[in-house]
Amino acid sequence: MARTLSQEEIQVFKELFDSYDTDKGGNISVEEFAKVMSQSPGQAPTEAEVQQIIREVDLDGDGTINFNEFITMMTGQPYPPEGEDAQYANAWKKFEPSLSGSITPSQFRQLMAELGEQVSDTEVENLINNVDGEGKLGYTTFLNYVKSKNVENDIVSGYE
Numbered sequence: 001m002a003r004t005l006s007q008e009e010i011q012v013f014k015e016l017f018d019s020y021d022t023d024k025g026g027n028i029s030v031e032e033f034a035k036v037m038s039q040s041p042g043q044a045p046t047e048a049e050v051q052q053i054i055r056e057v058d059l060d061g062d063g064t065i066n067f068n069e070f071i072t073m074m075t076g077q078p079y080p081p082e083g084e085d086a087q088y089a090n091a092w093k094k095f096e097p098s099l100s101g102s103i104t105p106s107q108f109r110q111l112m113a114e115l116g117e118q119v120s121d122t123e124v125e126n127l128i129n130n131v132d133g134e135g136k137l138g139y140t141t142f143l144n145y146v147k148s149k150n151v152e153n154d155i156v157s158g159y160e
Helices: 007-020 030-039 047-057 067-075 084-093 105-114 121-129 139-158
Strands: none
Touching (some): 030 047, 047 067, 084 105, 084 139, 105 139, 121 139
């Protein structure tokens, strides 16, 4: 079984990904990847070699490397991992496909409703206010929230 990445490890990968994604478009293009590879020690790869690497890790076929594909490339294991997180990732991707962006409070309410969970206005405000000041919610915060909510539900149902 593959090891689950910690939030700190994901953050390190996110910072590295962002440094490669020089145009801040949310994907690493062939050109951006070639630039990084040419700055690495050793012989710089040819354009054909760079395109081959991109094709091998480009799981969605869009010609670029998104954050999930980047983590998969760096760790050699699928990201996000299949299982419990896959349900949350799939639900999130309806609103924000890369898992590296953010969603609005109304999108979050819709997402939680689709998962069969009710959220109070206070919960939404607390989550949104704890983020980056943009009034949006990132995937990691969402995932931590639903996992903690599941633990709370498990504890409560144990006493019923």
